[in-house]
Amino acid sequence: MNEERREFIKKTSIGFLAGIGVSSGLFLNFLLEKTDASLWSDKNIAGTTRWGMLIDMRKCIDGCQKCVDACRLAHNVPDFGNATHQIAWLQKSPYREVFPTSGEDFAGKERTGKSVPSLCNHCADPPCASACPTQATFKRFDGIVALDYHRCTGCRSCMASCPYGAISFNWKEPRPAIKAINDIYPTREMGVVEKCNFCSERLLKGKLPACVESCPEKTLTFGNLNDPKSEIRLLLEKNQTMQRKPELGTLPSVFYII
Amino acid sequence: MIENALKGNRLYWIWIALLLLVIVFGISAFSQQLRLGLSVTGLGEGVPWGISAMQFTFMAAVASVSVLVVLPSYLHDYKPFGNIVVIAQFLGASASAIALLSLFIDTGKPQLLLGLLRYATPFSPYSWAFFLLNGYVLINLVTGWATLGAERKGVPVAAWVKPLIYLSIPWAIALPVVTGFVFTPFSGNQWIASLLVFRLLASAFAAGTAVLLLIILILQRTTGFDAGTKVSDKLVLLVAYAGSLTFALIGVECFSRSQTSPLLWLSLLFGIVSLAVFFVPAWKSSTRWLMTASAGVIFSLWAEKGALLLYSSTGGMVAYTPTLKEVSMTLGVLAIGILFLTILLKAVVVVKRAD
Ligand code: SF4
Ligand code: SF4
Numbered sequence: 058m059n060e061e062r063r064e065f066i067k068k069t070s071i072g073f074l075a076g077i078g079v080s081s082g083l084f085l086n087f088l089l090e091k092t093d094a095s096l097w098s099d100k101n102i103a104g105t106t107r108w109g110m111l112i113d114m115r116k117c118i119d120g121c122q123k124c125v126d127a128c129r130l131a132h133n134v135p136d137f138g139n140a141t142h143q144i145a146w147l148q149k150s151p152y153r154e155v156f157p158t159s160g161e162d163f164a165g166k167e168r169t170g171k172s173v174p175s176l177c178n179h180c181a182d183p184p185c186a187s188a189c190p191t192q193a194t195f196k197r198f199d200g201i202v203a204l205d206y207h208r209c210t211g212c213r214s215c216m217a218s219c220p221y222g223a224i225s226f227n228w229k230e231p232r233p234a235i236k237a238i239n240d241i242y243p244t245r246e247m248g249v250v251e252k253c254n255f256c257s258e259r260l261l262k263g264k265l266p267a268c269v270e271s272c273p274e275k276t277l278t279f280g281n282l283n284d285p286k287s288e289i290r291l292l293l294e295k296n297q298t299m300q301r302k303p304e305l306g307t308l309p310s311v312f313y314i315i
Numbered sequence: 316m317i318e319n320a321l322k323g324n325r326l327y328w329i330w331i332a333l334l335l336l337v338i339v340f341g342i343s344a345f346s347q348q349l350r351l352g353l354s355v356t357g358l359g360e361g362v363p364w365g366i367s368a369m370q371f372t373f374m375a376a377v378a379s380v381s382v383l384v385v386l387p388s389y390l391h392d393y394k395p396f397g398n399i400v401v402i403a404q405f406l407g408a409s410a411s412a413i414a415l416l417s418l419f420i421d422t423g424k425p426q427l428l429l430g431l432l433r434y435a436t437p438f439s440p441y442s443w444a445f446f447l448l449n450g451y452v453l454i455n456l457v458t459g460w461a462t463l464g465a466e467r468k469g470v471p472v473a474a475w476v477k478p479l480i481y482l483s484i485p486w487a488i489a490l491p492v493v494t495g496f497v498f499t500p501f502s503g504n505q506w507i508a509s510l511l512v513f514r515l516l517a518s519a520f521a522a523g524t525a526v527l528l529l530i531i532l533i534l535q536r537t538t539g540f541d542a543g544t545k546v547s548d549k550l551v552l553l554v555a556y557a558g559s560l561t562f563a564l565i566g567v568e569c570f571s572r573s574q575t576s577p578l579l580w581l582s583l584l585f586g587i588v589s590l591a592v593f594f595v596p597a598w599k600s601s602t603r604w605l606m607t608a609s610a611g612v613i614f615s616l617w618a619e620k621g622a623l624l625l626y627s628s629t630g631g632m633v634a635y636t637p638t639l640k641e642v643s644m645t646l647g648v649l650a651i652g653i654l655f656l657t658i659l660l661k662a663v664v665v666v667k668r669a670d
C-alpha cells in the first residue's frame with residue numbers, strides 16, 4: 058500500500074514537472090535552436106564574418122549630422138529633445154568624451170577639437186551580453202551584438218556594464234517622439250533598451266548600414282574584419298588606428314583614424 | 316500560529332495602519348510608473364540606477380545575517396543564540412523579499428521578469444541575484460517556520476532542517492557579493508576592486524547584525540520579549556568586529572582614490588562615530604545609545620551602497636535626485652517587507668511568551 062502510494066506520487070510529480078517544462082517551452086526551445094559553434098568568430102578567422110567599421114576623422118565635417126539623422130530615420134529612433142531621456146544609436150560627441158583614456162591631453166585642436174561619431178562597438182567580448190540576465194542582448198554569428206526587444210525586461214544591467222554608454226533605455230513611451238515612422242524597422246516599447254544593430258536588417262538585403270551610405274565624405278568604412286582582402290582590412294593595415302578604451306579588453310570592432 | 320497577527324494592542328494596530336498607509340502610497344506611485352514608464356523616477360541617461368537599487372543591495376546584504384546566528388546555534392550548539400534563531404531566519408526571509416520587490420519595481424517590464432527562469436545565464440550577476448534571493452526567501456521561511464513549530468511543541472527541530480541550514484551557508488556568502496557585482500562592472504581602480512568582495516561581505520555582516528540588534532531591542536521595549544543580555548552582548552561584539560573591518564576598507568578606498576564619492580565620506584564619518592558606541596562600555600550598556608548607534612551604522616552602510624551605485628566613471632558621483640514617486644515606491648516596498656516581518660515576529664513573540 059505504502060509502496061504503491063509512493064510510486065504514484067513519484068509518477069505524478071514527474072508528469073507535473075514535465076508539464077511545466079513543456080508548457081514553458083523549455084524543451085521545445087532546447088530541441089529547435091541549434092547553433093553552429095564554428096561560426097562564432099572572436100578572433101580573426103578567415104572564412105568567418107566579423108562585421109566592423111572604420112571611422113576616418115580626417116574626412117568628417119564638424120557640425121554635419123547626416124549619419125546621425127539617417128540612423129534615426131532608418132530605425133525609428135525617438136527624439137525627446139532632453140538629455141535625461143535621450144535615445145541615441147549613433148551620436149556625435151566631443152573627442153574627450155569618446156576617448157577619455159586616449160592620453161591625448163595635450164594634443165592640438167585639429168586632432169581633438171572635433172566631435173566624433175560614436176556608436177555600439179559590437180565588441181568581440183561584449184560585457185553587455187554577459188551581464189544580460191535573459192540573453193536579450195547577445196552576440197550573433199557575424200559579430201553583431203544584437204538585441205531582442207521582446208525578451209528584454211528593462212533591468213538595465215547591460216547599460217551599466219557597457220563602458221561606452223552605447224545603450225539607451227526607453228524611459229517613456231517612444232512612439233509619440235518619433236518624427237516620421239517608417240515601416241521598415243519595428244518601433245520599440247516603453248521599458249526596454251535599444252542600441253545600434255549595425256543595420257543588420259539592411260545587411261540582410263545586401264545594403265550597407267544607413268550611416269555609411271549617408272556620409273558624403275566617405276568617412277565611414279564598413280566591412281568584414283575577418284576577410285584579409287576587404288577594404289576595411291586594407292585600411293586598417295595601412296593606417297594607424299585606435300579603438301575606444303582598448304585597455305578594458307572588450308575588443309571593439311569599431312576603429313578610428315584620428 | 317499566524318492567526319496571532321490578528322490580535323494585538325493599540326500600539327500594534329497603529330503600527331500596522333502606518334505600514335498599510337505607506338504601502339498604499341507606494342502602490343499608487345507604482346501604478347503611475349506602469350503607465351508613464353521609469354520617467355517618473357529621477358533616473359536617466361548616465362544614471363541607470365537609484366534608491367530602489369540601493370535598497371536592493373542593502374537588503375540582500377542584510378538578509379545574509381541569518382547565517383551568522385543560525386550557524387553557531389545549529390552547528391556549534393551555541394545555546395544563547397537559540398533564543399533568536401527564528402527572528403534571524405524571518406529577518407533573512409523578509410529582507411530578501413524586500414530586495415526582490417525592489418528589483419521588481421526597478422525594471423522597465425516587470426511582467427517579463429519570469430523570463431529569467433527560462434533564459435538565465437551563469438555569466439550574469441543579475442541572474443544569480445534573482446535566483447539566490449528567491450531561494451533564500453524560501454529556505455529561511457521553511458527553516459524558520461519549522462524551528463518555531465518545534466519550539467511551540469517543545470520538541471527538537473526536525474532532522475530535515477539541518478541540510479537546509481547547511482545549504483544556506485554558501486547562499487548567505489554569495490548574496491552580498493553577487494548583488495554587489497550587479498552594479499560594479501567597471502569600478503575603476505583595479506586593486507580597490509579586488510578589495511570589494513571583502514568589503515561587500517564585511518559590510519553585509521555589519522549591516523545585518525546592526526539591523527538584527529535593532530529589532531531585538533525594539534521587541535524588548537514593545538513586547539517584553541527578552542533575548543537576554545548574552546545575546547545582545549554577542550551581537551554588539553559582532554557589529555563592532557564586522558563594522559571595524561568594513562570601515563577600515565571604506566577608509567582605504569576614501570584615502571586612495573583621488574576623487575572619492577562624497578557619499579562614501581559620509582558613510583565613513585557616520586560609521587566611525589556610531590561604531591564608537593559599540594566599544595565604550597558605559598555607552599553600550601544603554602539601550603537608547605545602542606539603538607541610536609545601530610541606526611547610525613545602518614544609515615552609514617546605506618550610504619556606502621549609494622556610493623557604489625551612483626559611481627560615475629569620470630570620478631565622484633553622478634547627478635541624481637530621486638523623485639517623490641520613486642521614494643514612495645521604495646518606501647512602499649520596504650513597508651511590505653516590514654509588515655511581513657511584523658506578522659512573522661508576532662507569531663514568534665506569542666510562542667516565546669507561552670513558554
Ligand atoms: S559597445 Fe557597449 S553595447 Fe556595444 S557591444 Fe560593446 S559593451 Fe556592448
Ligand atoms: S535591460 Fe534588457 S537587454 Fe539589457 S541586460 Fe536587462 S534584460 Fe538584458
